[in-house]
Amino acid sequence: MTDDNNLFKEALGQLGDVKPLVRERRVPLKKQQEAGLNQRARREAAIREEAQELNPLAGEFVEPVDPWDPLEFKRDGVQNGVYRNLRLGKYQVDARLDLHRHSVESARRAVFEFVRDCVEADVRCALITHGKGEGRKQPALLKSCVNAWLPQLDEVLAFHSAQKQHGGLGATYVLLRKSERKRQDNLERHQRRR
Known part of the structure; x- marks a missing residue:
């Protein structure tokens, strides 16, 4: 082994201006556990940010609705007869969503x-069941959010609050835009x- 070291040193000496590398002192890094927590927090923040970009529904303050108030909304261009039929529950409900036991975020x-x-499935009329939220600490929270x-x-x-047989004030009929294919x-x- 010593012969190899000597040969190596001789070869370096023949090259002339060879200098040994200067070793810089390394700064000790933060504890691995702290870095893991910081990384997890950044990852969770990125997931929340991405979810906000994908889901345009605002998660901020929502105007509270009374548990006994009907929900109603109609865009410009929706015919009054169509809206009346929706309100009276005359359209076939092709899809249902039950929000009971959901947190606001879920x-x-x-x-x-x-x-x-x-x-995507060409559903025109759907029903969202959210409950009235009666008798709760924060009444009608999901209803207000919907x-x-x-x-x-x-x-x-x-959309309009449903008829009694479909959940009454604890559910909402939703009229959806036709897909391009259906149109x-x-x-x-x-x-x-013609």
Whole structure:
């Protein structure tokens, strides 16, 4: 081994201006556990931020609704007769979402995904059951949230509290926009009639 070291040193000496590397002192890093906690916090913040980008429903302050107040909303352009039929429960309910036992955040996510899935499946009328929230510390919380969230979604044309047989004031009918494919089908069908 010593012969190898000597040969190495001789070879270096023949190169001339070879200098040994200067070793810089390393700064001790933070404890691994602290770095893990910080990384977890950053990851959770990134997930929350990404969820906010994907889900446009606001999670901030929501105007409270009384448990006994009906929910009602109609976009411009929705015919009064269509809205009246929705309000009276005359449309077939093709999809249902039950928000009982959901936290506000999980309900927000569920409502957004439910509406998106309904539009993809060409569902025109859906029912969201949120409960009245009567007798709670913070009454009608999910009902208030649904009332605030649905108008934020462009796919929602109108909504109204349900008839008694579908849950009454603890549920809401939702009228959804037709998908582009369904709109084309209707256009073709009506043109054939002429």
